[in-house]
Amino acid sequence: MPASHSHITAIIIGGGPAGLMVAEQLSNAGVAVDLYDAMPTVGRKFLRAGIGGLNLTHNENWPDFVARYGDKAALLKPALDSFSSDDLRKWVAELGVDTFVGSSGRVFPVEKKAAPLLRRWLSRLRDKGVRIHSRHRWLGWNNVGELQVQRSDKILSLSADMVFFALGGGSWSALGSDGQWLTHFENRGVACQQFRPSNCGFNYPWQADIQTQYLGSPLKSIAVSICDDDGAVWRQRGDALISSYGIEGGPIYGISAPMRDAIERHGQCTIYWDLDPDRSLEKLQQAIAKRRSKDSIANVLRKQCGLNGNKLALFKALTSKVQMADIGGIPSLIKSLPQTFVSVRDIDEAISTDGGICFTALDDKLMLKQIPNTYCVGEMLDWEAPTGGYLLTACFATAAWAAKAAVARKTD
Numbered sequence: 001m002p003a004s005h006s007h008i009t010a011i012i013i014g015g016g017p018a019g020l021m022v023a024e025q026l027s028n029a030g031v032a033v034d035l036y037d038a039m040p041t042v043g044r045k046f047l048r049a050g051i052g053g054l055n056l057t058h059n060e061n062w063p064d065f066v067a068r069y070g071d072k073a074a075l076l077k078p079a080l081d082s083f084s085s086d087d088l089r090k091w092v093a094e095l096g097v098d099t100f101v102g103s104s105g106r107v108f109p110v111e112k113k114a115a116p117l118l119r120r121w122l123s124r125l126r127d128k129g130v131r132i133h134s135r136h137r138w139l140g141w142n143n144v145g146e147l148q149v150q151r152s153d154k155i156l157s158l159s160a161d162m163v164f165f166a167l168g169g170g171s172w173s174a175l176g177s178d179g180q181w182l183t184h185f186e187n188r189g190v191a192c193q194q195f196r197p198s199n200c201g202f203n204y205p206w207q208a209d210i211q212t213q214y215l216g217s218p219l220k221s222i223a224v225s226i227c228d229d230d231g232a233v234w235r236q237r238g239d240a241l242i243s244s245y246g247i248e249g250g251p252i253y254g255i256s257a258p259m260r261d262a263i264e265r266h267g268q269c270t271i272y273w274d275l276d277p278d279r280s281l282e283k284l285q286q287a288i289a290k291r292r293s294k295d296s297i298a299n300v301l302r303k304q305c306g307l308n309g310n311k312l313a314l315f316k317a318l319t320s321k322v323q324m325a326d327i328g329g330i331p332s333l334i335k336s337l338p339q340t341f342v343s344v345r346d347i348d349e350a351i352s353t354d355g356g357i358c359f360t361a362l363d364d365k366l367m368l369k370q371i372p373n374t375y376c377v378g379e380m381l382d383w384e385a386p387t388g389g390y391l392l393t394a395c396f397a398t399a400a401w402a403a404k405a406a407v408a409r410k411t412d
Helices: 017-028 044-052 062-067 070-082 085-094 115-127 182-187 208-213 250-254 256-266 281-289 297-304 309-317 321-325 327-335 390-411
Strands: 009-013 032-036 099-101 106-109 131-133 136-141 147-151 154-158 162-165 192-198 218-227 233-242 246-249 269-274 337-341 352-357 374-376
Touching: 009 017, 009 147, 017 032, 017 115, 017 390, 044 115, 062 070, 070 390, 085 099, 085 106, 085 390, 115 131, 136 182, 162 390, 182 192, 192 256, 208 309, 218 250, 218 256, 218 309, 233 250, 246 250, 246 337, 250 256, 256 269, 281 297, 281 327, 297 309, 297 327, 321 327, 327 337, 374 390
Parallel strands: 009 032, 009 162, 032 131, 162 374
Antiparallel strands: 099 106, 136 147, 147 154, 192 352, 218 233, 218 269, 233 246, 269 337
């Protein structure tokens, strides 16, 4: 059993996965924990993620997994190494929740729901003495550095031996993650980056026939790519979705960062669809060569190229009459069909966000340099990652990393 440090007190602001993981680690060490959250119940965004099956983590080769965090990979690696995807699965198993690896390598609870896991987790935290205070909104600090928390019509002034902020990013405000806390840190002189949408959809003015016939229909088994300003090619494969406003879905989310960046810098971005990623350009050229002379272009696209339904509609919407008439050029377009976007969906609709507390404002244990014994964890830090379990894993990992470091700092 770990040594008890019940004489040490801790306050956690934020009751999402990161905040709850901090509470888990601190209570394991016997620290007296009070957790405050503005919403009526904790874990609301976590429960929302469960609607899609609760993708906890990914079974990817570990170096490749860490690389998913882009330019923040090196900064996050110590935390990720200390609480890896394997560690996360073991922790979930300790809660009595079995997991499985899907065909794509994504890891889910067998029940594919968040509620059973959250219920067991909260029960264990309460058994360990964690006190959860809902409907308590953090308002910043007072002039002597105490935390100001509003409960109904009262404002409480709070302090503790250690403080953890796990306030989430800037999307899904209805679930409590509104990003309004950023101003409080900026007022304290903490370096921050403004939030930007990540893992998001993009606007596109579809033609009427697509709107009426294919709205909400998935573009199955496609690939999409973009070349960023550094010459790197981003490519994602999966199922995209035609929406009322434009396009969304896993492959789009996977390249949303360079798409967003290109729109910010150049006013637009161009992506390239591969509508038949299982066939090479040469195979498509050979298939078209077998067409009958009487076949119309529409029949060529359907019979020789295998384009039907929304794929065919997408192809027609993004090509000119001249391009359609050039039979020889069709295979190249199927493998690299350009589409240009000029705007991103609203940040509140994004699955996650880029921006938040800069790593330059933190030490290597995620403690604020300007405010000793105060830590920031989870999505409120300035990093982003694609969907696929990477978001939740980093939230859990940074929380566990900072909490263990805080206990060690206080007990050394």
